[in-house]
Amino acid sequence: GQNIDQPTEMTATEGAIVQINCTYQTSGFNGLFWYQQHAGEAPTFLSYNVLDGLEEKGRFSSFLSRSKGYSYLLLKELQMKDSASYLCAVSRNTPLVFGKGTRLSVIA
Amino acid sequence: GAGVSQTPSNKVTEKGKYVELRCDPISGHTALYWYRQSLGQGPEFLIYFQGTGAADDSGLPNDRFFAVRPEGSVSTLKIQRTERGDSAVYLCASSLIRGDRGRNTEAFFGQGTRLTVV
Numbered sequence: 001g002q003n004i005d006q007p008t009e010m011t012a013t014e015g016a017i018v019q020i021n022c023t024y025q026t027s028g029f030n031g032l033f034w035y036q037q038h039a040g041e042a043p044t045f046l047s048y049n050v051l052d053g054l055e056e057k058g059r060f061s062s063f064l065s066r067s068k069g070y071s072y073l074l075l076k077e078l079q080m081k082d083s084a085s086y087l088c089a090v091s092r093n094t095p096l097v098f099g100k101g102t103r104l105s106v107i108a
Numbered sequence: 109g110a111g112v113s114q115t116p117s118n119k120v121t122e123k124g125k126y127v128e129l130r131c132d133p134i135s136g137h138t139a140l141y142w143y144r145q146s147l148g149q150g151p152e153f154l155i156y157f158q159g160t161g162a163a164d165d166s167g168l169p170n171d172r173f174f175a176v177r178p179e180g181s182v183s184t185l186k187i188q189r190t191e192r193g194d195s196a197v198y199l200c201a202s203s204l205i206r207g208d209r210g211r212n213t214e215a216f217f218g219q220g221t222r223l224t225v226v
Contacts, residue, residue: 043217045216084199087151089150095141096215097154098151098153100150101149
């Protein structure tokens with residue numbers, strides 16, 4: 001089976017940096033995805049890591065350590081529109097398995 | 109179409125009734141996935157199609173749930189004898205190809221069907 005853990009809620013200030021952690025346990029690994037989901041909307045793709053290291057895409061970066069079963073999503077220069085749930089998802093040779101998501105609130 | 113389309117967007121049904129939820133994936137996407145999402149939870153995998161066949165249906169909770177994709181494009185999720193516990197948002201996603209070991213392709217999600225069983 002697979003266990004994916006991420007914090008339930010986080011709050012951060014507009015303009016700041018926030019790091020959302022994700023730990024996972026799986027017997028096989030094909031990659032780790034991060035999705036963003038605004039309330040009442042579909043999840044949208046943010047990033048994909050299959051090798052160790054940092055992937056940077058504008059204000060968003062994602063890091064992976066396969067040996068530690070650990071990933072994080074880093075959001076810089078936070079904006080109010082970044083208030084959403086952030087879903088960590090692990091892939092083996094089966095479809096994506098999602099964590100419960102981290103609800104991020106950005107405050108002024 | 110431009111994205112994954114799901115209909116209806118909302119469905120209210122009485123306990124014990126039968127419902128069908130439709131998903132129209134992005135044109136050319138061979139992989140199609142159904143997920144279920146309850147409030148405050150992440151999407152829970154139900155079933156995955158590669159072309160017309162169900163490659164993995166291990167997430168279907170019981171035999172009241174069934175899905176088809178007869179022509180390898182549109183898929184229908186069918187729920188018999190609905191129960192109040194079936195109330196959730198049912199999400200459909202599609203991707204280009206399932207991918208070889210070590211590769212995966214991004215899944216695009218539809219807006220979901222909010223099912224309420226009363």
